[in-house]
Amino acid sequence: MKNKKIYSYDVTEKTTLIELLAKDTGLSKQSLKRYLNNGAVWVQKKGKKKIERTRRASFELLPGSHVKFYYDAKLEKFEELNPELIYENRHWGVWYKPANLLTQGTKYGDACSLERALEKLGKKVFLVHRLDKETAGLILVAYSSKTASDFQQIWHTDKIKKMYLAEVLGEIEDTKEVQIIKKKLDDKDSETHFTVVENRDKTTIIEAALQTGRFHQIRRHFDLIGHPVMGDPDYGNKNKNEEGLKLIAHKLTITDPITDKAFAFELDEKKRSL
DSSP, X not given: OOSEEEEEEEOOSOEEHHHHHHHHHOOXXXXXXXXXXXXXXXXXXXXXXXXXXXXXXXXXXOTTOEEEEEEEGGGSSOOOOOOEEEEEOSSEEEEEEOTTOBSSOBTTBSTTBHHHHHHHTTOOOEESOOOOTTOEEEEEEESSHHHHHHHHHHTTSTTEEEEEEEEEESOOOOOSSOEEEEOOBTTBOOEEEEEEEEEOSSEEEEEEEXXXXXXXXXXXXXXXXXXXXXXXXXXXXXXXXXSOOOEEEEEEEEEOTTTOOEEEEEOOTTTTOO
């Protein structure tokens, strides 16, 4: 069996989800139950337009239903990573996301995601922003669609400030001033501000702030100026390591859109260590 495959079924007779999958995939029911629990199976009920993630093995399927199973052998078993609560009120919370935990699941599953981890804690989660899988750090989540919308309206204003620490390859001169990278990404204007925190042997610790929000912006910008982030699996040369991506979202300043109260969060020394 391939490591990754999409199974698609048009249901022609009444059955259960587990029986349908076991009949065709060759996987054991025990294995299939793990995939179901991990969120890899989707069902479109007869007469419905929406296809929904379904976890119950005994789910009854009627003729006219449609099933998709997004199989990825790597996602049957995985290291469980848990987010840590930093602060919350009834409207929103700030959590620490460890590296290698997705912010949001994919069609192949959501068990390795912050969103699912919080749902299992009884939280109704509405994502306001995301961190890359490989990036550790502070992330804000809303607990209602209204609060998420309120945050989105102020997200690109000075009422929200996010700061990142990164270890990059090579020595960048410490000018004691804010340095600016202005390079287009995906044909769009993109701007990153940074200061040098520390020069190490063959690497530099920088603190960065995004002025725009492009895909992998910090990682791509520093690669483009010849100083890729250490441990980046996708960008750069001679910057690979076994420890993982050296990029952390270590500071988050928020003005609560509901109360207009200011909050400032910063990771402790251990979590922000590079």
